[in-house]
Structure formats: C-alpha cells, structure tokens
Amino acid sequence: MAETYHIVPESQHNSLVEAAYVKRGFLRDEAVDGARLCADASRHGIRTHNALKALHLDHLFGSGSKGCVPGAVIEEIPTRFSATRVWNAHRKLGQPTAYRAMEAAITLADTHGVGVVSVDDAFHYLWGGGYVMDAAKRGYIAYTNCTAALAEVVPFGGKFPTLGTNPHSWGFPTTAAVGFPIVIDWATSVIAMGRVQQLKREGLPLPPNAALDRKGEPTVDPHQAVSLVPFGAHKGYGLALINELVGGFIGGSLPTLRSRWDTEPEEKHTCSFFFQVIHPDALSSGAFAKGRDQAANVKAVLRDILGHGNERCLLPGQVEADWARRSAEAGGLLFTRSEMEAFNELAAEAGVAKWPISSARTATF
C-alpha cells in the first residue's frame, strides 16, 4: 500500500532536533550527535528509532526522569590492557556516548586488529545498527550489543519478564561487494512492545508465541499481553542472556530494576553498552582462491549464497540501503503527515519555528 511522505531536508530536521535537545539542557555537541543518529535512522527507514522516538524516550526514561544527565562527562576507567577500554558514561546521552565509543574501538582496531569498548552507567543508544553501519561504511567489521531499557522478555520456559529485548548489531564492510554494508540488527524478542501497542490500537491479534499474559501464558490478544518471548526458543533466549551477562561483567545491575528509579536506590538502574571493531586486514589469511583479493572473495561468497535460485533473497541491510537511496533521490528525510505534526509539537516545546507541512514537497512509495 503506497504511502505519501513529506520531504524534510536533513539540515532542517537536525536544527529542530538539536534545538529540542538543547532546550532540555543538553550541550550543543550532545544535541548534534543526538540529531545525527536520528537522521541516520530516518534516512534508512528505521521509523521506530527516529527523533520522535528518541525524544519521547528521553522524556520517559532520560533527562525527564533520572536515566540521562545532560552534560555528563564520560569517565575512562584505568586498565592494564592495550586493546580494550572501559568507560563510565555517568548517564550521558546515548548517541554521543556510542559514537565516541565506536570511534575509540576503531582506533584500537587500527593498532591491535581488534578493539573493545565497554560502557557502564549508560543511557539507551537507540539504534545499534546505525553505529555498526557507520563503522562498516568506513571499512570495519563492527559489533555492538546493549541491555535494553526495560525487562520485558521472559526467559525460555519462564513466566516473568527479566530480560531486556536486548539487541545485537553486526556491520560488515561489504560496500565494494554488494553496494552497501551488510547490517544484521535486531532485538532478541519475536516482536517489540511497540508492535504490541500498535496492534492493540489497530484491533489486530498478535502473532502466535510472541507474547505472554499476566499469568505467563501465551496470548495473541494485545490487551492481555504484558511480556514478550525470545525469538527462536532457547536460541534467542541465549542471545538475550548474552547482553545481560556482558552487562553484568561490565557493571550493570539487576535487569528487572533497569529504568525503575523508584525502586531499590542502592542498586543501579542504567544500561550497559559493548562495542567491538575488527580491522578486516586482521582476519585475512591472504590465501584466497583464484588469486582474489579479500573484497573480491567476499563478493564471490555472497554471489554464491544469493545464486542457485536464491536471487530474490535479501541481504540484511538491503532494505535500509534502499531507503537511503530513496531519501537521497527525494533530497531529504521522509516523514508521514502525522510524524510531521509530531515534529511540530517538538518545535513548540523547543520554541523554534514549526515546519511548513502543506508546502513541503512529498513523495509517494
């Protein structure tokens, strides 16, 4: 079903989003990084992590609560190791923290082949795929995971939500091979809680085996659903557990207390981030068949995977790359009318000029 989008130049989008962050007390450079990630998300069609979502989450769990501290200074923890760093973000805004951490991991990987940056006491970085895509576009193999803001997911075989939706994001420098970086990026629940709320509004049932009711029993009724199920049974459960374990080793506290600042003040209530970058040269044996170089070899592998009748399969990151092409062709970010109106509520909050809606160019896809 075709949808009409209003076209908003990135500079116009970023000005408004930066103003909204600054109005809430964030520093100019924090606001710039905050807007940058949201622009990246919108440009790639990641509507669940656009600026509206970012500023809403900041209001609910961030500077509007106790989860995020504008102007917080990242503390680097001393370490005896050469290829790893640990930071205490002291609840700094997630986007600037994540950009800096990925940058530091890249610098480490340039010297050591691999670099790891762990971040304690962090605030939600929104779209992990954005950071790894960025690194992959610059030629690196990148990975990040984080503990999600709320414990909404029930361990496999359990009744009560004690795990975050805990996403994993991998990016690979495959632009030379397929025209865009392969980005594998998803939460470890079958669906997101936002999807439950959307289906509730639309009066539609949930997919089976995606959510549980108050008693811990499976339900397809979005009105009864209070918790989520990991994808792939014990396999997705294991993947969700990884983030909690890594977070626990870093410094994260009890998952059921995350973002719940009204309980147990002596416990921590923040997220943990893990970033890793590998320089592709650090993996190469140099012994590629048929005299290929590394990029040509990766291209040949991908062509084999998508050959033999699999030509219609998508590569992860392809939908996002298609959106970015569409945005570039339109000359701006693409928003629905209701999104435009929501941006204008932000403009009112920030005390800046509203966007012209009726005169904005549109595109229909």
Place this chain on the structure above:
Amino acid sequence: MAETYHIVPESQHNSLVEAAYVKRGFLRDEAVDGARLCADASRHGIRTHNALKALHLDHLFGSGSKGCVPGAVIEEIPTRFSATRVWNAHRKLGQPTAYRAMEAAITLADTHGVGVVSVDDAFHYLWGGGYVMDAAKRGYIAYTNCTAALAEVVPFGGKFPTLGTNPHSWGFPTTAAVGFPIVIDWATSVIAMGRVQQLKREGLPLPPNAALDRKGEPTVDPHQAVSLVPFGAHKGYGLALINELVGGFIGGSLPTLRSRWDTEPEEKHTCSFFFQVIHPDALSSGAFAKGRDQAANVKAVLRDILGHGNERCLLPGQVEADWARRSAEAGGLLFTRSEMEAFNELAAEAGVAKWPISSARTATF
C-alpha cells in the same frame, strides 16, 4: 524414558580413539587432542559430537577424503596487529587446531584484554561448545564460530542450500555464580541434518518449517527433505550469514563448494574458524552496585533473571553440566550398547583390543 548406559573410563576411551586416529596416519599429539575433545563431548552428553561421529566425519570428509591432512603444520601468517593472529591450518585435524587457537587467543587476551585468532583452510572442529567451555572454566569469556562442512541451509526466502548450519558458541566464566560455565552453543538451522535422518529411520515427521524439499518448498516428510531452514526466519539467516562473511574475510571460498573436492579444483573446499577471548577484567568498570565484586554482580544478575517465577528455567550449559556430574558419579563416560558396539568396530579398524561389553558396569538414567 530411562536408558541404560555402559560406563567407560576416560583413559580406556581415549586409548581407543587415539589408536584409531594414529592408525589413520595422525600424529600422536593430534590423536591426543582428537580424543580429548570427544571425551569432553561425551562427558557433557553431546552425543552428536562423540568420537564415533568424529571418526565418521574424518572418514567421509577428512583424512578419508581430501579435507584433512594428518601431520599438517599450522602456518602463522605475518600480521601488523598486536591482538589478532591469522593461521593457515593447511587442513590439520580440527581439534588440535582449535585447542591451539583458543590457547593463543587466551594468551593475547591476557595482555591485550581481547584476543582474536582466525584460521583458514581448516577441517571441522566438531563441538565449538567444548572449546569455549574450556576457556570459560579457566575464567575467560570465549566465542567461536566456523563455517560448517556442507552448505545445507537455505537463505531466508530462498530455495537452494548455500549456507552451512554454521554454529556459534559463547562461553562465560560463571562457575562462581552458578556452579558451571554458561555455554550458549547451537547451529543456526532449526534442526540438524542428522536429526532429519534420525526421524526418517524412525518413520516420524519433521517439525514444521524446518526443512525444504527439492523444489525449495517446506516439507515435514523426512524422505522429501533435502535442505534446512535457518531458525528464527531472517534473524537466524543473519546469524548463519555472519559465519560465511567472517569466513570470506579470512579466506574461505564459495560455501556451496565446501567439502566437495570433486568440483572446481581451483576453488578452496575447506572451513574457516574464528576464535575470540576476552579477559573479564577488561570489561569491568569496577562500579558494581552494593559494593559487589564482578563475580557477585554476575551472580546477582543471574539470580534476578531466574527469579520471579522463572526458577524452573534452565541456563544454557546446565544440561551439559548435569551430564558431567552424572559421568563423574558413574566414574566414566556413558555410552549406549549400540555405541559400545560401534566403538568395537573402531577397535577392529585400529587393531586394538575390543571393549568388554557384557562385563562393563552400567548406569540407568
């Protein structure tokens, strides 16, 4: 349903398995590592990767074919990086290659916080969980993936198998927290091809959405199944793709040609391995709530996850830990009667004494 197992002392098991490897031309130290991993698998109840499977795979794809070269010497590729190593295994037996690679990654992690060892031109290492469990018992966070011997898995939305069952294995040093290392270890297909063959023998249907027929259509008839489906739709597909991408960056060739030595001799036909170790101190912010140390914090996190009504959930690695306890109590490895008979066929091949079956002690679980 209770099963009766024959109890075989590990020394007796290892003698036979070592003799079988030596008979096939492997060096003594290769045979020792080969037997060690199989004993580890059997001790932990991993019956799909016991010595019978190892020696059968060696016959089909290894020294009985062109996939594995007894006595091969690992070549270390020069690198400019400090925390990563790349090896060309020149088709050495997988178990000694993997043990050495994990050891090298541990040594790197001791200095750099993280260590990565990539291995090109490798032969199947069997049970990835065994290597990460080993490292986790020694206090490290370990990860490995490899490209599986055959392309049996169809990309999400495709028709033809172009991906391996491509397992991922993570191990965490949680013995202080829960009594055993958490080991998350599975293939990225819904089921293994061995499971298809087992259900065929038993005349039972496959689970739905696990396998495809010759036309690329879903089937529950094990006689029609020729390829497998990734678990979790596009998410498992992404995970399977990771191993092919990493393998492609290392030096692996086209997935559909792996282990198919009769086709395209100018291409490579071997697997790739990736190992990574992180020292847990390299993650720690030191800022654990309530004055906990890192181990106590991880314990508190796990207790929270398995609390609140989730007390009956299992942690990944728990079933394996229970089997190891059972094996220790029995005083040996546990094999069914038909496994005992298969071991005696190996004894005949190796020219060593058969195991006494009727006089072996048994245990029933």
